């Protein structure tokens with residue numbers, strides 16, 4: 237996808253999400269709505285959703301709202317792409333999941349992914365946003381900047 241087209245779609249998605257979620261504070265409702273709008277908007281998104289820090293097991297992520305094929309239920313923090321984003325608090329941009337050490341293959345069709353840490357208004361990690369694609373090398377700096385900004389606007393204000 238061309239950079240301009242990608243930026244325009246993110247602008248549309250962000251506008252829609254900011255408007256739909258205005259005044260909503262329930263985190264499950266926010267995550268479900270973000271997963272829905274993003275996966276509807278982008279053809280190259282194959283699995284779109286959240287892994288949430290389990291309040292009962294702080295060293296594990298547990299699957300939250302998502303759109304796509306069956307996801308793994310739990311991911312230890314520090315493992316796989318999601319667990320690495322959670323432990324480092326840094327977005328993971330993975331061009332080829334098959335060469336990422338410890339990648340957890342929930343669906344063998346997934347070939348590239350981006351995982352963005354989600355932090356609340358108190359600066360605490362609450363989840364990660366995981367987006368997978370069936371193509372190699374689907375995500376770039378535009379996805380990173382747009383998704384990081386979107387997570388901030390929806391979950392940290």
Ligand code: SME
Pocket residue numbers: 283307308311315316317318319338339340341342343346349366368
């Ligand atoms: N690929 C992820 C696992 C989650 S699924 O792809 C839905 C990972 O390695 O963290």
